[in-house]
Amino acid sequence: MLKKLLPLVEHAVKKPVWDCRMCGQCVLHSTGMTCPMTCPKTLRNGPCGGVRENGNCEVIPEMQCIWVKAYDRTVSLPLPKVWKEHYNELRPPVDMQLQGTSSWINLVTKRDQQVPAGWSVGKH
Amino acid sequence: MSILREKLENTSERVFTAEFPSIDGGGMDSVIKNAARLAPWFDAVNATDNPAAHAHTSNTTTAIAMKMHGLEPIMQIVCRDKNRIAIQADMIGASLHGITNLSLLTGDDVTAGDEPEARRVFDVDSAQAINMARIMANGTYLSGRKINPAPDFYIGAVENSAAPPFDYRIQRALKKHRAGAQFLQLQICYHPERLEAFCKGVAEVAPDLKLIPTIVLMKGAKGLAFMNDKVPGIDVPTDVLARASGASDPAQEVYNLTLELAQHALSLPGVRGLHVTDFRHDETLDLFMNDLGQTPKRQG
Ligand code: SF4
DSSP, rough: OOHHHHHHHHHHHHHHHOOOOOOOOGGGGTTTOOOOOOOOOOEEEEEEEOOTTSSSSSTTTHHHHHHHOOOOOOHOOOOOOHHHHHGGGGGOOOGGGOOOOOOOOHHHHGGGGOTTTTTTTSOO | OOHHHHHHHHOOOEEEEEEEEOOSSSHHHHHHHHHHHHHTOOOOOEOSSSSGGGOSSSSHHHHHHHHHTTOOOOEEEESSSHHHHHHHHHHHHHHTTTOOEEEEOOOOOOGSSSEEEEEEEOOOOOOHHHHHHHHHHHOOTTTTOSSSSSSOOOEEEEEEESSSGGGGGHHHHHHHHHHSSSSSEOOOOOOOOHHHHHHHHHHHHHHHHHHEEEEOSSSHHHHHHHHHHSTTTTTOOOHHHHHHHHSSSHEEEEEEEEHHHHHHHHHHBBBBBEEEESSSSHHHHHHHHHHHOOOSSSOO
């Protein structure tokens, strides 16, 4: 029941504010409360090389690059220090199996921290 | 071991890389012709992966053809057209043919190409793709499945030193280095002070990360304006545009400007060589390399 209801509630809350795409593995805290899934290339690890001189998106010229926004807000918003420090962490590939599920549940169950067995092989 | 790796890791010699022209029709003859032109000057040459979102002969097949004809390839893989399974297949497939220099990049958007209605993939991003290459070089696929023996990849990436958010570009380069990139080819930059700040910042923290800025040989002032208007992430300052178009001999002025940029780039910390994109396809390349004090390495 909760599994069905929570995604609806989460979407209702996060869609209007962050244009949430329900990837099910929320990283908003480390991206200056800016959703990377709204980047047309869905990049999770920072801006592509195509950002325009005015800071707007290569793909959608009238939109500010979400990674420019994320960077500005990480620097300027009064966010916890650890969140700011997480801005440049290497985020793993999106787990497509979590699409449409509630990231709140996945956070509690730690399902959102599962990565492919090879991801952490060797050091970063 | 790849020549590129050997030179970058075990010598202090300058390294020159180039872009292999896209191949469509023309068969092996067009590969042979281009290989002969580039071989005397370049240590390794990029086999591109559908550049600017236009379909051409694929990255792997081009790299194999280049290798057959005496060029050492750096095989590019972009994240736009393939998911994580296909990208790993590209990499292990390349190693089957002895191709071990890789360069992993995001890629221009599909809307930059002639098939803007295509689906964009971006299943992984460039930093994740770099990490996948590193994982494979450590002996497993992303899933953890073993690869024995592990492929001997020399991993590269691309960074734009001069696009917003400016302050963050150094951090992003360092992230790619942490993920596994050992060399970075930098996108063309017409703001020398931005390139300088970037190289200094990177070299301070990661002196072992090899930087290879790009230089573009073009015909004249129109080329500069084109770069400014059409190439994503590239800005040409107005005074540079004015200097080129206002000169009595614009073609010569653009050449002088290019040479100045090249000499400045080579003087920066962390910079180990240049990546030359040649849009002229004439004797300017030979002149340019001579002016940089290079002599042809081998007969084409
Ligand atoms: S410019 Fe920014 S928002 Fe646009 S595709 Fe690149 S990273 Fe994403």
